Amino acid sequence: MFTGSIVxxxxxxxxxxxxxRVSLKKLVEYHIASGTSAIVSVGTTGESATLDHKEHIDVIKQTVEYAAGRINVIAGTGANATAEAILLTKQVEKLGVVGCLTVTPYYNKPTQEGLYQHFKVIAENTSLPQILYNVPGRTGCDLKPETVAKLAKISNIVALKDATSDLARVYKTRKLVGDDFKLLSGDDVTFFEFMLLGGDGIISVSANVAAREMARICQLITAKRIKEARKINDTLDLLHNKLFIEPNPIPVKWACEKIGLIQNSTMRLPMTPLTNSSIPEVEKALKLAKLL
Structure with a gap:
């Protein structure tokens, strides 16, 4: 359930x-047709920070309805207050999601014990599988491998999305958590190496526009057909980088519009449109990946 290319x-x-909603339905159909393993609805890339609670839950609900059981949907339910994260988790329990992606509390900068207690209490308040999400570059705190190992002992904490780009952590974390706990890359630039080192897949930004390619790479790595996988990933290498030329999801929403997946790349303040100087860079990456 939590392996392969998850968008x-x-x-x-x-x-x-x-x-x-029209474009949202189109996106869901695109990922079903492209072999994407699952959808994360309203994570960082889904602009959770600028949706109010009602919209947050509604987008997840609509995504599940459009999926209609044909692709798994994971709900983004993270918050920097434990009570708020529990509230969001409770609200998605009956929507048909297969699990939750819960980011480390941002801005507060809790200790490792605080992080442990945060995720432990959330897990105790739901039966839904939980994916821990560590992205220090955005949150200001770092969930250490030792803390992940403690959390992995809780039955419904089943996976980690690691967006540190620190490949040394893959082996270290795997050794601590065992083989059943899933390790997912949260960094498109390094995900290929992450999987070669023992990762189970990726929660991907690039998959928004290169869904079929990302799914195929993951399938080929799992089948130990590394050369074939590398050849595809090489065509996406520039894309992986240029989709972060400005803060996510600015470039990827522009790219989605450019290739016709959504009607426009509107975002809410404080997020602003892709700048004119970055447009040729992202366009070049799309062309190199044969998506334009």
Whole structure:
């Protein structure tokens, strides 16, 4: 369930900044057709920071309805207050999601004990499988491998999304958590190496526009057909980089519009459109990946 290419789905919006349901349905169909393993709805790439609670839950609900059991949906339910994360988790329990992606508390900068207690209490308040999400570059705190190992002993904490880009952690964390606990890359640039070192897949930004390619790479690595996988990934290498030329999800929403997956790349403030100087860079990457 938590392996392969999982897309960190963008949340499409119309020119007024309202959620674009037509484009959302189109995106879900695109990922079903492309072999994506699962969808993360309303994670960082889905602009969770600028959706209110009602919209947050509604986007997840709509995504599950459009999926109609044909692809698994994982709900982004992270918050920097434990009580808020529990509230979001409780609200998605009956929507049909297969699990939750819960980011480390941002801004607060809790200790390792604080992080342990945060995730432990969330897990104790739900039966849904939980994916820990560590992205220090955004949150200001770092979930250490030793803390992950403690959390992995809790039955419904089943996976880690690691967006540190620190490949040395893959082996260290795997040794601590064992083989059943899933390790997912959260960094497209290094995900290929992450999987070669024992990772189980990726929660991907690039998969928003290169869904078929990302799914195939993961399948080939799992089948030990590394040369074939590398050949595909080499065509995506520039894309992996240029989709982060400005803060995510600015470039990837522009790219989704450019290749016709969404109607426009509207975002809510404080996120602003892709700058003119970056447009040729992202366009070049799309062309190299044969997506344009």
């Amino acid at each position: 960190a789905l963008v949340t499409p919006m119309d020119v007024k900044g309202n959620v674009d």
